Amino acid sequence: MASFKPTKIQVYPKLGEKVTQDTLYWKNYKAPVQIKEFGAITSIDFSPVAPHNFAVTAFTRIHIYGPFSQEPVKTLTRFKDTAYCGRFRSDGQLLVAGCEDSVVRLFDVSGKAALRMFRGHTKAVHVTDFTSDRYQILTGSDDYTCRLWDIPNATELNSYREHTDYVRCGVTSKLNRDLFITGSYDHTLKLFDARADKSVMTMDHGQPVESLLLYPSEGLLVSAGGRHVKVWDLLKGGQPLVSMKNHHKTVTCLCLSSNGQRLLSASLDRHVKVYNTTNYKVVHNFDYAASILSLALAPNDESIVAGMTNSILSIKHRKSPEESAEVSGQQRRTPSYRVFVKGKNYAPKQDDYLVSKPVKQHLAKYDKQLRTFNVSNSLDTALATWTRLRKPEITVAVIKELDRRGTLKNALAGRDEQWLARLLNFLIGNLVDPRFAAVLAPAAEMILDVYRRVVGQSPLVDRQLLRLQELLEREIDYQQDLLEVLGMLDTLFASSLPRLEVDLS
């Protein structure tokens, strides 16, 4: 007597992303901490010194958060208008920020009032940064200029008027105190040397430049503008190296992982993409709730901080190793100690009789119903919401099994409007899937056969049927186009093949 053979669920090759080291690494973060700020968060900067506080520039304030606190440890509020680009100096003691009112302010991190105010720009200052010698400040403004300021004297050292549009991004070299690069909405990147009066290198990005990033070695420069992220080789005179177009909206921010192996780009399309810096392929992808304006990584990638247009600051902390292990341990329910100990120390005696118990066959619910020939119920089970949405292959396998048994028509017939709408919805979602089409097309025909008489009685079902029709027409057109392309390719291949010599003799 054979036992019931369960319905075979077809296993399809997995086409989704594979689990790589990168996905494991970048997924190993806790659930984000979300903090509501007063306005869109335009800039986030980590202090270079421990404990690595970070400055968040949003609206007219700069909040400085500690690495684990959810409340700001410090708030700088002395701005007349929207503040921009709060940046720490390399010793973590001073912080500079631009403002909509064209004044650049320098703060002591421990104090409240501005230490210095640099006036000279005529329009909003969006770019500020310290040079590597720590005594000068670079600023870039909407008045198309960028300037160098001396901190001790609060005087303007130099002004560069080479850009023809807003200067919205800029970086200073960490290795050379005189070099800095600015990017502007006039699509260009310019490399300046403080010792010269003019830019020494100009690169054309092609789109308004939103963000710049220098590699730690400072041989490569990454620029983001429009949908493109481009990498330039500075040592080869600004030769473009790679151009990446992985976002579908403007890329707003760039940052580098702590080991320099991965590049992150954030965009208005709510995604953060992680690139491998050796081959510039996307290796991971994060989703956020809103368009991202600013992104920063803590040293050692301890946390990922993203600021969004809806003024939410999202902080994701890395899981500590024991924590990640703990979580996986918690997911598994552990039986009590007694269960493990029970019978463990029992030594079988010689005349013990071993009772062999038949192994109970575990069957899924739809299989149990199929075993008792409850075809309608098994179809109901297979069409349950979770199965239908998450495991359509199970639903399809049950439909296929019913078709094989010749009872699909019975299972489909005699249903109410709601059920039919649900089934049609499933069909609309999966009919054109090449994996399922062979099974679902006859089933769809059967539904039309069974319910032909009552078409037109329910607006809900009629709408679904119209959608199904539309879908099929579109699919037919699509297939036709594909066949045309195939035909064209065939002719191309045929003409490109070397003609075989026909031996006439």
Added chain:
Amino acid sequence: MVEHGDIRVVHRGGSKINSREPVVTNDSRFLLCASGERVKVFSTSTEECVHDLRGHTDLVTGVLLRPTNHLQVYSCSVDGTVRLWDFTDGILIKTYDIGYPVYAIYASANHEGVFFIVTPTQSDNRSELFQLVAVHLPQSGDQLVEAQELSAVLSNVSSNPAATGFGRGGEYIASAKGLHLEVYFFKKQKSYRFSLKEDNKKGGKNTLMCIACHPKDDCIATGHEDGKIRLWRNFNHKKEYTYTTLHWHHNAVSSLRFTPEGTNLLSGGLESVLVQWRYNQESERDFLPRLGSAITHIAVSPDGTLFCTSHSDNKITIIQSCVKVSAVIQGLVNGESVRTDLMVDPRSKSLVLNGKPGHLQFYSLQRDKLLYNLDIVQQEYIHELGLQQFEVVKVAFDAPGNWMATVEERKPKAAEPEINLKLWAFDEQTQSFVLNTTVSAPHEAQITSMCFSQAADGQTSMLVSASEDGHFKAWQLPRSACTEGPSWSCDFVGDYRGLAPQCCCFSADGSLLAVSFQEVVTVWSPASWELLTTLSQPPKAIRDLCFGRLGCSKYLMGTTASNLLCCWNLLTCSLEWSTSMDVSLLLSDPLTENMAAFCCQAESTDLFVFKPSEPRPVASLKAVCSGKVTRAVFAPREEMLESCEESSQWLNRSQLYFLTQHMDLMTFTTKAEEDRLAASSKQLFIDDSVAMTPFYLLLGKHRKQENQDSLTRLSAELMPLPRGSLAIKELLQSPAHVLPSTSVLCSMFVESLLVSVADGSEESKHAEEEMESEKEEEDSEGEMESRTPRPEPASPGLQSAESAAPALTKAQLKELRRVKKLDHGWLADLLLS
């Protein structure tokens, strides 16, 4: 033509055991069933065939226990005889010659000296009308008896034995045919006839299929074609009869049986579910589902402990009181058609062909026993008429037997056919095939041919499948092992001018692949997938392709639809020879150069065996069987035959099996082989007389040992008795006052003991010898003589003082030596004093 005087076509195994109802003996130990021209006796506990009752010359149509002697059995046959057998010893006791073909036999304990048979009304022509006839057995001591006293009981009965049955205590006999039920009462000598309407309201058919009579009650159960069971009562009146209807089966009820006490009614049908109805409480039913295939007959043992169901797949299931299947006797499954070619599993050397639906059966040809069924489709089989099921249509094995490829196919109405290609790896641990890869829809249309590459290195086996969709595909195991074990994938897709490939074949060394596209044979190199050459012999399509083996490997044989057998030489790429014959099947022997061609000529098939190198047959057999032969296989022999006759040499290395149109498995044997078989057929009788109970396990072993030891012990125990006991008996039985003083007796007694030990070892040694040889008896006699003086030891001291007597036996010498060693100081003291 070559002489073939001594080559004969014989049936080889796999005869039906499910044609008639099996019979369980009174003690439930044996099961008897009709199997072709024989009656087979199976043991119900071990499933082994214990006896094969041979004697009938035609199909056996019924087996029946003799009501008056439960150790004897009647069997009836179409050859017009009824034979009485002793099934425990397998002896034919009597043969009753009826003179007409017998289709069924019935008997009742209340009708002594009479049995009832079903014969055709007109004996000469094979008419459709049958009658029930009572046969009075003549009292005669002869072995062959002619039974002449026939008297008709009922005319126009069904030839189906399930449609007739004896009622309570043999008072009446009921028979069903078509829509009529007829009951004949022996006392009143009157029959009543009840009819049902052609069709009832729902359109089900009322035709009666089978009948069962209650053993204790006046009740007849009839099974109908629409799945209903009717229980008839009050049928001794023409008008006032009543019936109740039971309905569970959705297809025709094929068998009905009451249990001996009449408490339960068993029914079975196509659903392969055994249904047990409580008599008088019909709402309560028990089911035993999934018995494998449709139930054709049900039998109950006379004590009611065992149920036997025979199934349409040539199987008998033994069920213990409707709960548990305790044994399965499985014959070769003969479906209506064998879709797969006959194959030989290279490992087990068993024949592989379609078995149960969706299964492959591995049938041992040497032992005539089904080894196992392999589930290919792995789907729940739905027992329903008219349902399109998956069928295994192609099987291929690679040369070492490590891989098996199967193709299953299902053709739903008005939809694309579903095809699955499955690859199975041989698992050493379970000694069976394990599914490795499933390719769903490997081709868009039916697969016409499939073969493995014959490469000897075995590492890189390749499978080629050709399909009607115009492509042939090569499948290979990828060299780089994936994480989840290796799985097969498509390596190459080939086509030729959009034609549909018909057959494919690898050369013996695997370096060439021949694929036929209609009338063109294309030869490819599997290493580079290059089209090497094309061979063609118009005007008709190629039917079969076959490469030569061994010395003839340069030849490619092909048959065409225009009755042409062609042989191409692959070195010159030209036609070597061709001959005109209608070859229905061409196959090559894997062990020799021989090829066999079955030719269909005028409704019968001829066999030609030839070597591709010369267009002259090595052997030819005319009229092998009627009809076309489409399935055959060369099976390697276990041991080579040494036949020097030229005509039968081709049978030396391997044996040729083929399936006839009627799905009978046949083979060719030589006279020498038959003689050898006959000599070795004195098979061991399986002693199944003692049931295997825990007590048997405990006691049986003990008893066996006892049997073995009995001889040794007889001699070991009985022999020393006269000597040892004589002294001791004397000592113990004589009254104390007559005995000499203890000091005198002591030494005597002790000595007797000592001697007996030495003798005992001697004795047992001899006893062992006794087991082996018979002349040893003389020795023991001699021993006895030598021993005789010992029981009366006068005074050992005196004897020892004398010199050794002449003709001393070994034992005496030994004793002498031992006695010498004894301290005789005390004796000297005694003498001196």
